[in-house]
Amino acid sequence: MTQPSHLHPDRLFPASEPAHSIARDLYPAVRDLPIVSPHGHTDPAWFAQNQxxxxxxxxxxxxxxxxxxxxxxxxxxxxxxxxxxxxxxxxxxxxxxxxxxxxxxxxxxxxxxxxxxxxxxxxxxxxxxxxxxxxxxxxxxxxxxxxxxxxxxLPRAILGRFNVEVIATTEFALDPLTHHQSMAEQGLIGQVRTTYRPDDVTDPSRPAIIENLKRFGEVTGEDVTKWDGLINAHRKRREYFRRFGAVATDHGVPTANTADLSAPEKQALLDKVLADRHDANDAELFRAQMMTEMALLSVEDGMVMQIHAGSRRNTDPLLMAERGPDLGADIPGPTDYVGGMRALLSRCGNEPNLRLIMFVLDETTYARELAPMAGYWPSLMIGPPWWFHDSPQGIRRYLDQVVETAGFYNLAGFNDDTRALLSIPARHDVWRREVCGFLGRWVGENRLSKSSAEEIAKHLSYQAAKDAYRIK
CATH class of the missing domain: 1.10.2020.10 (uronate isomerase, domain 2, chain A)
Structure with a gap:
């Protein structure tokens, strides 16, 4: 049987040129590209005060x-x-x-x-x-x-030294953005941006949820005892965050569940939360409904929606009681994105203005769920390996599982999601090296040309994040 003329005769056979040699050839094209860090947790005071x-x-x-x-x-x-x-x-x-x-x-x-x-x-x-x-x-x-x-x-000098073009911090809905106000006065908005994370007013499992919602109403001038008033409060707060460079929202949720309740059901659920009569199931339903509401607001205002699902947070009650959250006791859990996102995608998954980036700690979902979902829904993209999987081996597993189904251009590039400023260039360098290694293997198997691999490497190392987060 004659081989089709468009197939390389050595396709999928081992290359004469070792893959690592090809990767070394690709790396110089991406090594010194500017760093785009569109989601992270560095302290905005570092950049505002520059001490x-x-x-x-x-x-x-x-x-x-x-x-x-x-x-x-x-x-x-x-x-x-x-x-x-x-x-x-x-x-x-x-x-x-x-x-x-x-x-x-x-x-x-x-x-x-x-x-x-x-x-x-x-x-x-x-x-x-x-x-x-x-x-x-x-x-x-x-x-x-x-x-x-x-x-x-000094913090700003570090940004310059490592060619950080954009870095985004993440603040809760009730944060006054004092440091971002200071940076705006200094003309720094654009390089350092905020991100809207409303978990403090969307998660009823938080002990202070009732007080937080009361403050939310005071800050926005909205009657948050009414569902429409609550959503309008988010609308106003998102607009406020956009004044300080926000292009994205972020939602740290234990599951990827979404809901689409009727107006009376939503009001009844809010009443229950405000009266402190909610249980764990009510809290999950409230979070699920708020995911859909946030997506609908993103359709309105164009903010990119990030869902970081699957972390069982603060699992050590003694540590939480003694010192507070985010000190290492978070553990991954299984995540169902296909079932969880059904309500949201049924409501607005085909809206052209919706951009939703999915992150997960359950690696089993990459090939089974996230890659097929991003490979179909125009509103969905796959976030980079997150948290426990932001590592050389984690990046390799990720690329192996998602690319063949989602392609390269449904990936959101890389963001470092860190509180440690000096690890940012290191993390981006690891990503760039692993991308080159992955592409080098494909060139070595004659699945890509070197020129295509170099173009893809540049995209995943820099432009993909700007495109995914709509950063101009």
Whole structure:
């Protein structure tokens, strides 16, 4: 049988040129592209005030829940690491001592992306090539501290040094955006943007939900005891966030469930929440309805909707009671996007102005659900590997599972989703290297030409995020 002329004769056979060599050829085209960081959790005060970081500990240890959770897993007390307590009881106040403890246990991070990011930061930012350990802790601390006192290590200088074109912080609906107001006065809006995260007023499982909703009404001048007033309050607040560069909303939900209730059912549910008569099922239904409402508002105003589903948050009640959220006790859970999103997509999935980016911690859904969904629905895109899977192996698994069904252009590129400023360039570099490695294998199998691979690598490393988040 004659082979079709359009197929390369060596397609899918091993290449004569090793894939890693092809990847090395692709990497220089993406290595120095500007960084677009359209979703993250860095502190906006860093950029508004542009003051030096107080210590190496404040830069590398205390804001990084990836680091904290590993140390916790080996029985290291958060008091000894200087993590504040709600009750005001004393914790280690000497940053050097906390750093020494961290360094003595740095071997625990072998094999983890945290070590990749920290090692990259130490060398690329501070020129430190020594391995962090108990023996080198003091000298490395002193060198970092010395450099932190220089203008080159101020927060805005770091953004310039690593060619960060756009970085987005994330603030809750009730946040006054004080730091973003300051940046607007300084002419910084555009490079540093906010993101609207309304979980504080859409999640009835939060202890302060009733007080939060009351404040929400006061801030917006809307009667949030009425469903229409509640939605209009969101409409106003989203407009306020857009004044400070917001192009996206973000929703951290335990499931991907959505709902489309009737007007009387929605009002009855709101009444129940405001009267503190709701149970866990009511809270889930309220969140599900709010997902659909947020999508409808996105159809109106064009803000890109992000759903970060599948994290069972703050699973250690003692840690939550002692110190609060986001300190490492979050654990992935299974996620049903096909069933969960049915109500939302039935209502507005075909609306041309809707852009919804799906994130998940349940990797089993990539090939089974997210890739087929994004490969059909024009409103859906797949977010990059998130949280536990933001790693070399996680990126490889992700690309292997989604590309053949969703293609390259239904992917939202990369965002680093981090609180640790210096890990941003490291994370983007890992993504770019893994993209080149993936494409190199495909070129090696004659599934792509080198020129197409270079174009795709540039897209996934830079332009995809700008396109996905509608950043001009």
């Amino acid at each position: 030096r970081f107080s210590s190496p500990t404040a830069l590398f240890l205390t804001p990084d829940h990836y680091v904290l959770r590993m140390l916790k897993s080996r029985g290291i007390d958060y008091d000894a690491l200087g993590i504040p307590r709600k009750d005001g009881k004393p914790v280690e106040a000497d940053g050097r001592k906390a750093w020494q403890l961290f360094a003595e246990n740095y071997y625990l991070f072998q094999g983890t992306p945290s070590k990749t990011w920290i090692d990259h930061s130490l060398e690329a930012v501070f020129g430190i090539k020594e391995e962090l350990s108990g023996g080198t802790a003091d000298s490395i601390y002193a060198e970092i501290d010395r450099q932190l006192a220089t203008p080159e290590l």
